[in-house]
Amino acid sequence: MDSRRSPTINDVARVAQVSTGTVSRVLNGRSGVHPQTRERVLEVVRRLAYTPMQAARELTGHTETVGILLAPEVRRYIPYYLLFFERLAEALWREGMRLEETPTDPVGLPLKAARAYVLMGAHDHDPRLESLAAQGIPFALIGVYPGSFCVAPDDLAGGYAATRHLLELGHREILHLTGQPQHQAGRERLAGYQKALAAYGLPYREDFVLDGDFSTLTAYRRLRRIWEQGLRFSAVFAASDEMAVGALAALEDVGVGVPLEVSVVGYDDLPEIGSALTTVRQDIAEIARTAVRLLKEAMSGAQPYGVRIPVQLVVRGSSSLYQPRALGP
């Protein structure tokens, strides 16, 4: 056998001394195969390291290729989305589907239609959304979009948990670096922040909320400026890890120690941050798996609905108990 060629179902059948039909039945978990035979086939599959060729499955209608469409705006928050890509590819792969990178036209619509799509960063009345719906192409969205299959992290709970964490540490002057106002997730994190303050009976101070755009640099500049203008606070909740990185840098540059003087909490738990940042972890793998599940339901013509994925506070070294400030320099 040509060792360069990867084994086919025929190779498996021949070695296991059964027919290709039986191998296929075993692999697809169909009933009506003798346990002993099943074991023998699986053993050969393992030994030959056989994996079905996706193209052939697709031909018989058993592999769906799924495309992914990114809104132009999301290019700014790419580290997060790239992570998602990989999880999505993995989740699809497990289901016998494949993620296909399709070239898009200027409007952002694919030139060659896949069986279904995952959309990220779509906005209300997105032309791509309407076009897909008009063509009857199933799709699932990452985010919150009433009337469509969609999955999103529970950002309200995340914002609440991050803020409550700081409140429980004794902090009362908590700054919030927001995402862009048109970004749903950012708005929800802000709402969680407000809700936590309210739960602790604290007033909502507008000067403690700094508009950001999820970028590290903007977070740095806004925070540093506000500090140099004399505003004081003991904690910062940033709506993304990248903004938290900006905040950390700004605090460092104005000579404030973290976490001794100011605590910082981020959001996303990006692995490349790598630091000791207290943050809110999104279960991206779970979001991806859910997206795939929704996609399958969309393909089977079910009624659209939305899913929320819980988030989790991860406490690391950037947050600590509130320390009253020394008076004066």
Add this chain to the structure above:
Amino acid sequence: MDSRRSPTINDVARVAQVSTGTVSRVLNGRSGVHPQTRERVLEVVRRLAYTPMQAARELTGHTETVGILLAPEVRRYIPYYLLFFERLAEALWREGMRLEETPTDPVGLPLKAARAYVLMGAHDHDPRLESLAAQGIPFALIGVYPGSFCVAPDDLAGGYAATRHLLELGHREILHLTGQPQHQAGRERLAGYQKALAAYGLPYREDFVLDGDFSTLTAYRRLRRIWEQGLRFSAVFAASDEMAVGALAALEDVGVGVPLEVSVVGYDDLPEIGSALTTVRQDIAEIARTAVRLLKEAMSGAQPYGVRIPVQLVVRGSSSLYQPRALGP
């Protein structure tokens, strides 16, 4: 005909009243088809908006699926690479190949082998590189790697062009924000900067070269600090657009006008920067097309070689003629 089902080659053949073989010959540009027949087939293809199903082509060995492997480090420079993704998918598509998003193991190797791979951000003695070579899987690299098929922009020329542009405008005190030292492209851009200075008979001043890491924030902090320490210059050449954005912000925050007081030149010509930044454009589409061409040669077992893609200076509003500084405040 079920209108939901996309047309197959059989539909085309039936409508055009020829055999599937003839349709296939027409579509693949094979000779031996009567011009009249060819016209008739093409007409039907257009009318039915027929596109061949990739899975079926793949089955007959005519579509190669190509994977892409990203080094963990490149996640930091994602905007650029995402652009590349799309161009690569497009270039492959035109050649009847497809870019497949494959899940990778912890080492970064694909769990399911594609026919060939494009690697980005590989370093010398990259285990993935050696693993692919050992398995005889064809691959092409983006960057410079002697002994492999590789394609890279001509960064030396780019660094030279950017610096010469500033020199021609009369600038003599030109700061350079470098990329990371371990990044080949950054080193070349620096070399181009040095070469241009030498060509104009200027000494190389180490204090004018600021180590960066391609990140916006680092560029901002380094530039602002150096300015506040009293170093003066009339121009900045940043080794990436993102660093240029950081430079622009820093200059703004220290109250320096661009381009009147200081000129800024970036590198990459990222579309989302969108501003009036003078920069060096990399022809990413051409790099992607070349990668595909190299991939095909790699698959046919040719001898490895490297290709350089020319870059182009794009003059916009962030650079202008040198203006002598007013003395004192």
Add this chain to the structure above:
DNA sequence: ACAAATCTCGTAACCGATTACAAAAGCGGG
């Protein structure tokens, strides 16, 4: 122990393309 019901498994058609091969059609020369 024998017929019927049930399990297990092999055979072959099929998915949508490509292409080797053969058949048919067109052509010119004698």
Add this chain to the structure above:
DNA sequence: CCCGCTTTTGTAATCGGTTACGAGATTTGT
């Protein structure tokens, strides 16, 4: 008008899977 050569076209096998169908083997009931 026929022969032989070239051009054009159709036919059928093939790629690697899935699955309907039916055959053979095994179990069950009486």
